[in-house]
Structure formats: structure tokens, C-alpha cells
Amino acid sequence: MSSAVRQRPQAAIVEPEAPAADGRRRRSQDSRARIIRAMLELVREGDLSPSAELVAARADVGLRTVFRHFKDLESLYREMSAVIETELMALVRTPFKSVTWRERVLELVERRSWAYERIGPFKRASEAHRHQSPALALDNARMVQISREILRGQLPPELARDRVRFEAIDMLLSFDAWNRLRRDQELTPRRATEVLQAMIGGLLDAPPEG
Structure with missing residues (x-):
């Protein structure tokens, strides 16, 4: 019999996904903060009923992003x-x-x-x-x-x-x-x-x- 020791194959190294997830979370939080800030700025300027379109434009985000963070x-x-x-x-x-x-x-x-x-x-x-x-x-x-x-x-x-x-x-x-x-x-x-x-x-x- 061969005395050589059979080595186990090493498990594949899986890169953690945390950095990507954290990046998405930070971008989401940043978008939400910008939307809120835009809303408050428009109201402070005298617009009592700023539309979602105006809020999105001021926050520099898409309209879908506004409604994704706020259902209405x-x-x-x-x-x-x-x-x-x-x-x-x-x-x-x-x-x-x-x-x-x-x-x-x-x-x-x-x-x-x-x-x-x-x-x-x-x-x-x-x-x-x-x-x-x-x-x-x-x-x-x-x-x-x-x-x-x-x-x-x-x-x-x-x-x-x-x-x-x-x-x-x-x-x-x-x-x-x-x-x-x-x-x-x-x-x-x-x-x-x-x-x-x-x-x-x-x-x-x-x-x-x-």
C-alpha cells in the first residue's frame, strides 16, 4: 500500500457579501434622508403641498424612489x-x-x-x-x-x-x-x-x- 497521505480538498473560500449589503443600505438611508430634507425645504419655502414630483426633483432621486421609501x-x-x-x-x-x-x-x-x-x-x-x-x-x-x-x-x-x-x-x-x-x-x-x-x-x- 502506498504510504502517501491523501489530502482533503480545501473548501472554496466564499467572499462575504456584507460590504455590498452595507453599501446598498447606506445608499437607501441617504436617499431617504434627501427626500425628507427636500420635503422640509419645500414646505419651509412656502409650498404647503409639495407634490411627489417636486420632492423627487429637489432630492435628485427618481419618483419611484420617493414612493419606495414612503408608501404615500x-x-x-x-x-x-x-x-x-x-x-x-x-x-x-x-x-x-x-x-x-x-x-x-x-x-x-x-x-x-x-x-x-x-x-x-x-x-x-x-x-x-x-x-x-x-x-x-x-x-x-x-x-x-x-x-x-x-x-x-x-x-x-x-x-x-x-x-x-x-x-x-x-x-x-x-x-x-x-x-x-x-x-x-x-x-x-x-x-x-x-x-x-x-x-x-x-x-x-x-x-x-x-
Whole structure:
């Protein structure tokens, strides 16, 4: 018998596919980020309802790529809603500078005025589509409730229970009131803030209901 040792054939070396897969994933993530950025840019420029075609052109991607990442435009509007929520929640987490409850309520006007100026275009676009979008309607309802609870937490109990004054103050702190003063009445941000603080200050000092 031959004493030669029969050697096993070496297994073929399989090149890993991870680099290619990672590359595709990065390209997909980049496309998605560009689409979102394009959407936000168009809204910020005043287009409340940018079409998928405009979004694709601004993002420099194909129309099919837009719909591959987002089944419909409502998904894009959800991204816009996330921008609104991020700005507003940043205010929620910011401590008040004022000491007394009355000063804190008036500080709320300044804080929301600052936020409304930043999110104004996105909020207007959201309002334009909210009645057709369950997701946007839900997001809006949640932020309205959070805003009301913030106000309630700064008021003394007797004033928080005063239904008429509470609802009036809450309305004056809303984006709708700010938007009316800024766009329809054409007031500057500073003047709009002064008007709201004067009105809310009068309500804070008014006699209790009934």
C-alpha cells in the first residue's frame, strides 16, 4: 500500500457579501434622508403641498424612489409632524426663568412665539392636510393636550378651574392666534407677543367666573 497521505480538498473560500449589503443600505438611508430634507425645504419655502414630483426633483432621486421609501405622501407629512413635535417638546423640557405663576404664564407667550416662528411653515402645511390625514390629526390632538396641561400646571388651582378664563387663555396661546396676528394682521413677532401678553394679563387679573 502506498504510504502517501491523501489530502482533503480545501473548501472554496466564499467572499462575504456584507460590504455590498452595507453599501446598498447606506445608499437607501441617504436617499431617504434627501427626500425628507427636500420635503422640509419645500414646505419651509412656502409650498404647503409639495407634490411627489417636486420632492423627487429637489432630492435628485427618481419618483419611484420617493414612493419606495414612503408608501404615500402622508408618511412624508408624518416626518414633518415630527419636526413640529421636536421643537415644541424642546420647550416643554426647558425650565422656566420666571418665579411667580403670573410671570410664568406670560413667559409662555414668549416661548411659544419663538417656537411658532420656527415651525410656522410646517404647522400651516400640517393644518392644510390634517383633516385628510388621521396621523396628522392624532399628532395635533396630542400636542394640543400637552399644551393645555402645561398651561394648567402653571395656573393656581382656582384659575385652572375657571372654565371661561382657562379656555380663553389657552386659545390665545395657540398657533391659530399667533398665525392670525402675524399673517392676517401683519404684526411683527415682538408686537404680536406684546398683544398676546396684554390680553392674557387682563384675563389673569379678571375677577373669577360667576
